[in-house]
Amino acid sequence: MTDHKNNGSGSHELRLKVGLAEMLKGGVIMDVTDAQQAEIAEKAGAVAVMALERVPAQIRAEGGVARMASIKKIKEIMSVASIPVMAKCRIGHFVEAQVLQELGVDFIDESEVLTPADELHHVDKHAFKTPFVCGARDLGEALRRIAEGAAMIRTKGEAGTGDVVHAVKHLRQIVKDMRQLTVMSEEELYAAAKEHRAPYELVRMVAKSGKLPVPNFSAGGIATPADAALVRQLGAEAVFVGSGIFMSDSQTFAPAKEAEIRARAIVRATTFFDDPKILAEASEECTGAMKGLAIAAMDASSMMQTRGW
Amino acid sequence: MPHSTHATSPIIGVLALQGDYASHAQALQDIGARSLLVRTKEDLAHVGGLILPGGESTTFLKLLAREALFEPLQQFVQMRPTFGTCAGCILLAKKVCNPEQQSLGVLDATVERNAYGRQIDSEILTEETSLPGGPLEMVFIRAPRIVEVGDRVEVLARRDGAPILVRERNVLAATFHPELSEDRRIHRYFIQMVEEMENKGHRAQPKQTPATKPTQANL
Numbered sequence: 169m170t171d172h173k174n175n176g177s178g179s180h181e182l183r184l185k186v187g188l189a190e191m192l193k194g195g196v197i198m199d200v201t202d203a204q205q206a207e208i209a210e211k212a213g214a215v216a217v218m219a220l221e222r223v224p225a226q227i228r229a230e231g232g233v234a235r236m237a238s239i240k241k242i243k244e245i246m247s248v249a250s251i252p253v254m255a256k257c258r259i260g261h262f263v264e265a266q267v268l269q270e271l272g273v274d275f276i277d278e279s280e281v282l283t284p285a286d287e288l289h290h291v292d293k294h295a296f297k298t299p300f301v302c303g304a305r306d307l308g309e310a311l312r313r314i315a316e317g318a319a320m321i322r323t324k325g326e327a328g329t330g331d332v333v334h335a336v337k338h339l340r341q342i343v344k345d346m347r348q349l350t351v352m353s354e355e356e357l358y359a360a361a362k363e364h365r366a367p368y369e370l371v372r373m374v375a376k377s378g379k380l381p382v383p384n385f386s387a388g389g390i391a392t393p394a395d396a397a398l399v400r401q402l403g404a405e406a407v408f409v410g411s412g413i414f415m416s417d418s419q420t421f422a423p424a425k426e427a428e429i430r431a432r433a434i435v436r437a438t439t440f441f442d443d444p445k446i447l448a449e450a451s452e453e454c455t456g457a458m459k460g461l462a463i464a465a466m467d468a469s470s471m472m473q474t475r476g477w
Numbered sequence: 478m479p480h481s482t483h484a485t486s487p488i489i490g491v492l493a494l495q496g497d498y499a500s501h502a503q504a505l506q507d508i509g510a511r512s513l514l515v516r517t518k519e520d521l522a523h524v525g526g527l528i529l530p531g532g533e534s535t536t537f538l539k540l541l542a543r544e545a546l547f548e549p550l551q552q553f554v555q556m557r558p559t560f561g562t563c564a565g566c567i568l569l570a571k572k573v574c575n576p577e578q579q580s581l582g583v584l585d586a587t588v589e590r591n592a593y594g595r596q597i598d599s600e601i602l603t604e605e606t607s608l609p610g611g612p613l614e615m616v617f618i619r620a621p622r623i624v625e626v627g628d629r630v631e632v633l634a635r636r637d638g639a640p641i642l643v644r645e646r647n648v649l650a651a652t653f654h655p656e657l658s659e660d661r662r663i664h665r666y667f668i669q670m671v672e673e674m675e676n677k678g679h680r681a682q683p684k685q686t687p688a689t690k691p692t693q694a695n696l
Contacts, residue, residue: 180600180601183601183616184616184618187618190496190500190657191497191532191533191564191618191619193496193497193498193499193532194496195532211539212539215532215533215536216533250590251533252595272594272597274596274597275596435536435540439494439540440516
């Protein structure tokens, strides 16, 4: 069955939220920091753009408190894009979310890339008409976010690194967690709900369908056409690409032409994710990739993915 | 035989470049129709009818151009049964505005993109249509509006006066998403269109589909 029907609450509002996520499937959502980048993204075939003040690689390099982007910036991007515009609020910062809804952004990302505003609570996403996407590293985290009203999950890679290893790790983790549920007996599901720290009803729903009740996208560290196809083949229904398109390294933007070629190649690879011939062509078209930062060499305290609970 | 899964029933293609193509394939499966995800020119040769799903029309256009699929698709939709929903409807129209963009140009209509506003203005309505069976649930998501239609376009449903479900010869188009509702009447109507056209001898080629091609397994 299609996802929206399995959605616990069959309310119109939730179905509309998940419905927009359905429309983004098979596509690439690109981080952009100004109108020019938004135009490049749309021209390259992005299905949506994420309006940001700084991309994750810059946030990581510059440090400081990362907050919702400036309103002026978001409006500038909304004014040029004909595709959906997303924007990020801090974890638990429901007032930033209220502001983003008021602006009319199409999707709100309650994101670990920004500095969390609440150490215990995430935003009550049912209270909003605008759909939310949230990150997750395992099934329990995904189901807790869905219980709070998320209409889309993105598996958390390590944002702003250009290293795909954790996007892969967490996608595999969620797929494995789901597969295990499908072979469990009724009484084992109660125990599984406890272990995953997730509502039993949602656990049972996943056990029955073998998939999340909302679309599952992948994000964090995706930098090349092959990276995008990798997470697609592992089960991600669409991809978010952040720093990987517009950055050469953590401080420098790539030349517009190069970014456009990269964006186009990643879009192509996301559609033809299981066709090695086209993937070879897309990889050849694509010149340069961000230098990146190997996660294995990183200090655990500098990771963004551990934010969120 | 409307819902036959017999080997001679037509195969319905679903353009699978991006968007909610899996929901359409599921809808077809629900009513016992055979489906095939279409990503290449070669795939197009195997199908008797085609669905252009919801998604982002700009993304569809870029991919169609890059894969040299625009012209083969244009030839297909001129002759063969085609059903477009939302972005698919935008693609079929003769003229597109807000902003202006390229289209396949087979449906004599002008379509305005994002005409009802942003996601916050998306809604689910239940409206009358000319199809039997009572009012139909309609899911509108960042929907386009058909602002003008030609004389030969049959309007099957309206929202506040504007056409939302239309047919012109072999082309059926909806500005909403029947694939996101449980009601399968519109998909059944489309299968009937395909079967009627096949019976009239509009087939472009005999059935010679390899056994491995039509499948649900590739979803």
